[in-house]
Amino acid sequence: MTQTAPLDLIDRKIVAVLMTDATTPIAQIADKVGLSQTPCWKRIQKLEATGVLTRRVALADPAKLGFGLTVFVGVQAPDHGTEWRLAFARAIDALPQVMEAWRMAGDIDYLLRVVVPDMAAYDRFYTALTDAVAIKTVTAQFAMERLRHTTAYPVNTRDR
Known part of the structure; x- marks a missing residue:
């Protein structure tokens, strides 16, 4: 099992928002976590690059x-x-x-x-x-x- 550096509070909030609804616009995510859009987007890209966020999918009713x-x-x-x-x-x-x-x-x-x-x-x-x-x-x-x-x-x- 690989260990990654612990996520800071803002990263955890971003992950929580995206796990709830991956279609949330960047502007809303940024507002919810207290960042402007560009730094928020850069954090999302880093979370994807480091493998914290692995995919964005739609969930369906089986x-x-x-x-x-x-x-x-x-x-x-x-x-x-x-x-x-x-x-x-x-x-x-x-x-x-x-x-x-x-x-x-x-x-x-x-x-x-x-x-x-x-x-x-x-x-x-x-x-x-x-x-x-x-x-x-x-x-x-x-x-x-x-x-x-x-x-x-x-x-x-x-x-x-």
Whole structure:
């Protein structure tokens, strides 16, 4: 894990604004953080260049796009060698239903967040995954309701 220099209060405020709404005009961001537009824009560019800000995206409602079923898939690897890990990474990269993939510590080796239209589509996903790479076990937890969702990290926007 790489460490970066701690962000000052203004940078944290800029990041917080952009995580809430990346379309916020520079003038509004500058006003909210107490800068003029040019220094604010330069800070945003620096935050992007240093990798603090990695992308600016639009968030969509999965149900309105036809992805009504979210499945958390736990995978146990048959082994932990480099060859299997690379094959698994290729397999999940080829499956666009995988929204997130995490290597875990504990009972499961990998946790995937998968979105599909329905159970039949999940079955097709399962078949494609297990055909692509050897897996010891697969478990699935089907989400019934999303109670909270955010992409904004709880950045401290107060003086420390």
